[in-house]
Amino acid sequence: MRPTIEKITPQLKTIFSHLHEHPETSWNEHDTTSYIRQLFKNYDCKITTLDDSPGLVIEIGQGSPVVAMRADIDALWQEVNGEFQANHSCGHDAHMTIAIGSLLTLLEDGYPEKGTFRFIFQPAEEKGTGALSLVDKGIVDDVDYLYGMHLRPMEELGDNQFAPAIRHGAACFIDGVIQGDDAHGARPHLNTNAIHVGGELIQHLKNIDINPMIPHSIKMTAFQSGGESKNIIPGNATFSVDLRAQTNAVMDELMINVKRITAMLADYHNISIELKIDANIAASVINQEATSIMEDAIKDSVGVDKLQPMITTTGGDDFHFYTIKKPHLKATMLAIGCDLQPGLHHPNMTFNHAIIPEAVEILTNALIKTAERGNQDDQ
Template identity: 25%
Template sequence: MIHPVIKDAIQKNSEELTELRRKLHSEPELPFEEEKTTALICEYLENLGIPFRRTEPTGVIATIEGGKPGKTVALRGDMDALPVEELNKDLPYVSKEEGKMHACGHDAHTAMLMIAAKALLEIKDELPGKVRLIFQPAEEIAEGAKAMVKQGAMDGVDNVFGIHIWSQMPTHKVSCTPGPSFASADLFKVTFKGKGGHGAMPHNCIDAAIVASSFVMNVQTVVSRTIDAKSPAVLTVGKIVAGTRFNVIAENAVIEGTVRCFDTETRDHVEQQLQHYAEHVAAVYGATAKVEYTRGTQAVINDEYSAKLVQKVASEAFGDVIYNEKPTMGGEDFSEYMDHAPGSFALVGSGNSEKDTEWAHHHGKFNIDEDALATGAELYAQYAWAYLNE
């Protein structure tokens, strides 16, 4: 199942892998602004002789045609950065862009997929089928996968595989369990309208700040009292804006938050309950409520066959590396690809206390243990080889 040429190619190109990741890290670009990153990937693929096409506004889709007929497997690597100020100022490859950094590891994903492509090229004639390479923009705003699918990324694909570097797992460990992996991620906005007036005369007003406060305190019971405890869900209020001045009763209040869960039934229920709670809390105070609920990414549910194949490949390639990471309530738009073909999404550990790489994703001090890069790159390539030969 493990191709020795792939393993040798990854090791042979390990220095280039690190250099690519560091270059990408030092030049972070926000969602749908990844112009330099897209250009770098296009140039790299062109030099390798791999046919590709640039997607709009950014991103790349490429295909390695095997020497034998067969299925098509897709490998996805995302490439956008975050609007986060990097705090690792002593790094030789620190972000050159103020207020922007690769705080989630997408620089690693892109570099790993580039080197995986180079390794697969060495066994191109042996490949029974095709390998689709998806270099995806805008994962952080949950729009990139949709854009890539619309532009043909999954056309003719039989199986799809993705990787996420994970700082909460020890370096080299691999987790890919069948079933839920990442939660769905929805957004909600609730606008309460009361009646403003002078702060000294609240009896003449309907205080939207009080209505909003009551809603925030009560809405948590949607999860704690209306959902089966065996169905995980998170409802978080992250932003409240109310009022205009210290001595003016607030006429309007706006609340924004997010909902995370793993199944459609729970998702539907929370959406309905948000509407119910908002309307009734507003009615108690004589105010009105408007609820806007936006469905974001769907839950990432790993296909059993694909996940077990990842485990088998990882064990044969790296030994005792399988790690059982629990599902996260974080969101991932990789789910868009799984609407079109079965697949799985693996986590590759990059946490190392000695190298200070255990910081949470999206933190200004986030960094990765670069020893994990070769693990990820080889897992990409070996999985493609194994799947096409199944």
């Protein structure tokens, strides 16, 4: 490991602890943005904050190629020990710490004379809208290579193991509203019980049959109906549905089925069911050149014995909107095995923090290798 990374490891522990203890939900990451900004205010780098949202971009170097690293900065809102709160149960606190460590390493050790290194601290990954916002702002218009990272649960990748790419699936989050009339508990014939409609919807979602060779899932993740009065049959409800698919084509099939089912139930019960897509995250597009560079960086940094094949997961990440919206981008995500248990988004998720310096080493090497390869190609 680079001596610089060993030297800054105590500082990275402090940074991680601060980020972990001060989580902020999507589009509310203002204090997180300020904290990262102040870490680098005394360094020779260009810091750009966003006019209308949290998040920031820090840049060093000059010329081509432009090599970027993205870290997501938002936390989840979930129930932890009986109370709802912001919570870093998806590892974004680690992702930020790793990106900060890589930038600090380049600033301390130096970097290739030719090449621009851009560190993107992106808001609202959990909402699936942060990457699209930065694409619209032109943050990656001139980027040639883009790298990301994600901690992986034990069921996907063992402790202290790394993979050069993550084949994420597509994800879609739907909000629904059932609209009808309330009725007296003694007169169920005078309305349609929205809770019964919800039960029927769940059953029909379970009955969707799509090619089992392609991983996919669909499930209801929220349902609210009724109030304090026990003798009122509720006619209204709100609900949320989470859809996952390994390919964008299968996601399209799931969406068609959801729309057909809700239209059928609305017609049968003579009620209204409205659907609104909260987020729609596309499946990944894998770039072989970027993946190859990351694979070499893993081998050189931690040894070939810690290298694993590309991870395939039905989880989604808005990172892939960068490559879908900007096809010229060569991108991949480092999969980090870190004894993560019980799983991502569990309110009490834990992982092996000792993996952070090793991930810093890998990604720093990937950035340098990419810049050097770009300079060779120009010669």
